[in-house]
Amino acid sequence: MTKTRVAVDVGGTFTDICIMDETTGAIRIEKTASTPDDPMRAVMNGVGQAEIDLTDVSMFSHGTTVATNALITRNLPRTAMVCTEGFRDVVEIRRANKEDLWDTYKDVAKPYIPRRDRLTVRERVDAEGQVLTPLNEDDARRVANVLKKRGVKSIAVCFMNSYVNPENEKRMRDILLEVIPDVPVSISAEIMPEIFEHERFSTAMANAVVSPVVVDYVSRLSDKLADGGYARELLLLHTGGGVMTPRAVRDYAARLAGSGIAAGAIASRFIGNLCGYPNTIGFDMGGTSTDVSVSYQGEPRITKDWYIEYGYPIRFPSIEVLTIGAGGGSLAWKDEGGSLRNGPQSAGAYPGPACYKNGNETATNTDANVVLGRLGTSLAGGKVTLDPALAAEAVRTTVAEPFGMTLHEAAEAIVRVANANMANAVRLLSISRGYDPRDFALCAFGGAGALHGAAVARELSIPTVIVPPNPGVTSALGCLLVDIQHDFSDSFMKRADQTEMAELEAAYRKIEAEARTQLEHEGVEEKDMILTRTAEMMYHGQWRSLEVPVSADIQDVQDLADAFHAEHEREYNYARKEAAVSIFRVAVKAIGLVPKAELQKHAVTPYTPEPVAHRPVWFEGSEFQASVFERETLKAGAKIAGPAIIEQFDSTTVVPPAMTAEVDAYMNILIDTKG
Structure with missing residues (x-):
């Protein structure tokens, strides 16, 4: 009996299913209509439509829009926030900025938790972590009983300076769970242990409001798959580029916000590496929008500055994806x-x-x-x-x-x-970040990506365009290519020249112990664990930071400062090597390796295929007779000269005049924009 891997990516119009045979690496695809009222129905409809035997499935990976849609539509369960007395309005004051600085009439959306459900207690911790005022337990129990009467479904606990000492937050959680034991409680010190209270409060708030929705969906889907014979853990794609199990979802539900767009970035990175291009720009063009991502030296670009609604950041690490309103429609x-x-x-x-x-x-x-x-x-x-x-x-x-x-x-x-709009989006994620597009390949996918990819690449002098075998379901493929991944961090807040190496090592070992415990709970064996260290650093006195990789065998903190100077010069084109450098945060990425089947590889035999037809096509004001090919008839090694049109079930590829294309061993189409 063969073993199969299944990935499902839920979109607004269609739900895409990607099925891989572990033995041969062959992939087949299926599409079914999405069911926005309950996405699980579309998932199970797709499983049935594709005739998948769940008893034969070794991995079921899923990119979901449940958390994203809940935040966008604000179809959220009643949620409460417990704050330090005097600070209930932190999430409403925000940074006192606006998305459009010049539009005085456009207000930022209201917080996900209204003011009447943001209650306060007396407690205080100073910036050094000293408890100035212990949690007033009378206040805590009063608040807990009020929230019980209100029937809240989830609670966020957000106290001042808890990132440096979470003692009061943890005690508040204990009291809440004594009074309301079945309600999930998110405490900011565990969700996002870092300075900047608005960002910490906002992330904890987002986590709390989506937790009941996401946990319910994941539980129902897990049960439905188990009823059908699936015997493994359901894996859910998160914005950081990895997957998490239902157990982790209970604690970090907001990591699933933006799950869907991460899948395409993961797939484009994988396909680029497969084709020998470690520098890849993902270009995912669909019916209404285009998602652009960047992978440099084989790794995706990660950001913590993202949100579903402006003004309410979700500070979990996320693959950086820029979305613009440009699509086929x-x-x-x-x-x-x-x-x-x-x-x-x-x-x-x-x-x-x-x-x-x-x-x-x-x-x-x-x-x-x-x-x-x-x-x-x-x-x-x-x-x-x-x-x-x-x-x-x-x-x-x-x-x-x-x-x-x-x-x-x-x-x-x-x-x-x-094309100009989409090229500008690529510039924002490449040139403005210190990357030269000419050093990258453009991976064009989505229903319309291959239609416009060559023209956008020419606009940016990108030499190669990669069109995957099934462009319309490439995001679903991305769900098959990921490992279990979690991100752990802690504030450090110290100048590098005043930091001892032993002190830094102790901070990392503490986080790594927590990371190993989490992976062990999810059934990952020690041999399959990979822990990588990073540090967020800045010039002393600044508040914007850059993430720098930290080698496991680093011997001197000065080496870390030198690495920061180099990264700052790459990002901003200058470095102040004489200036003091501060370490803002230490972080560990914990990866639990998931065995991966290899994609099917074909023998390459160069040849020139015969077109199935010719038709008039216009380029640059002139009419050409373009050759038309059916992609499923093309074999590895096929060489095509433009102008040409390559048609398939889920996309159309355009090869303009003076460009050439060939099919590689993995059935990708590689377009040489130089001719």
Whole structure:
């Protein structure tokens, strides 16, 4: 009996299922309609539609939008926050900033927990960790009883300076659990043990409000899979680029916020490494948005500055992904200054582009590509038929006539504006971070990524575009390629030149002990544990920090300071080597290795395939007869000269004139943008 691995990625329109045969490495895919009211139904529908025997599944990995959707829609259970007296409004005051500095009428959204459910107790810890006022237990019990009467479903405990001494927070949790034993309690000192009270309070708040929703979903799905015969742990993808078990979800539920977009970044990094490109830019273009990520020297770029709603940061480490409103359904429009714009408004899944025949009359990127001949008359293996006449009419009335252009000029203008928007997004994550795009390969996936990838790469002088075998379900593939991973940290707050190596080592050993305990609880054996150290550092007196890898055999703290100077110079193009450096935080990434099957590899035999058809396609104002290929007929070693169109079930790849493409041993299409 063969063993299979299953990954499921839930999207807004479709739920993607990726099934890998462990013996051969062969992959098959399935798509089913998402069920927003209960995503579990779509997951199980997909399992049934793909005819997966759960008794034969060795790993079931899942990227979920449950936490993200709960925060966006604010369909949240009643949650309370217990704060130090006088500090109940920290999460409402925030940083007193706004997303749009110049819009005086646009307010930041209200906190996830309203003021009436943010209660206070008397206690105080100073900045050095000394308990100035022990927790007033009369206050604590009064608050606990009030919350019990209110029927709250979850509680966050957020005290001042608890990151340096959590004694009062822990005692508050004990009292809450005595009075309300079945309610989950998130304490900020364990969720995010670092300075900056708003960020710590906000992360604990987000964790508390999504905990009941996520735990309920994960428990129901685990039970449903077990009923079907699945005998292993359900693995859930989190934003840091790893997976966590249901046990870890109970403590760190908010790590699943943004789960879905991390999968694509993981897959693009893996595919880039497989193709010999350790520097990869992930370019995931779908129907309404495009997600851009960067992997440098084989590792994804990690950030702690992210949020679902502006003003309420979630400070768990996350793969940095930039999302912009550019997709196949993005609308073309004319602004007040008379310029052509593209997105972020979208026709969505319904009514969709004009060519979908559902009543939309405004041109979209999909309509423009149909007019230019880059898209055929059907998608998804014929499940969706496109009407070229409706696409042409939408482009004519939306852009051609208002701007005095011909039909094809207008269609190309729409696509050029979209490509420029996406190229700018890539610049924000590459050039503005100190990376040269010319040193990277662009991994283009999603339903529309391969359609625009070559043009975006040319705009940025990126030499190679990688199109995975199944671009539309590449994010689901990412769920198959990850290990169990947790991030542990502690504040350090000391100048490097005043730090003894033994002191730093003791701080790391304390965190590593906690990390090993967590992995042991999840059934990871010692031989499968990998612990890596990092330090967040800054020039003394600053508050913005940079993360620096810390070697296990480092002998001198000065070596760490030198590493910080080098990283600062790479990131900002300068370093002040004469300035004092402070260590802000010490952290450990704990990885529990999950055995991975290898993707199927094919023998490469160079050849020139015969096209199945030719059709007129427009590039740069000229009409070309482009060769059309069916991707499933291409073998490893196939070499194709542009202009060419490569069609498949879940995507279309465009190879512009003067570019060439070939199929590698793993069935990726590699486009040489230099010709």
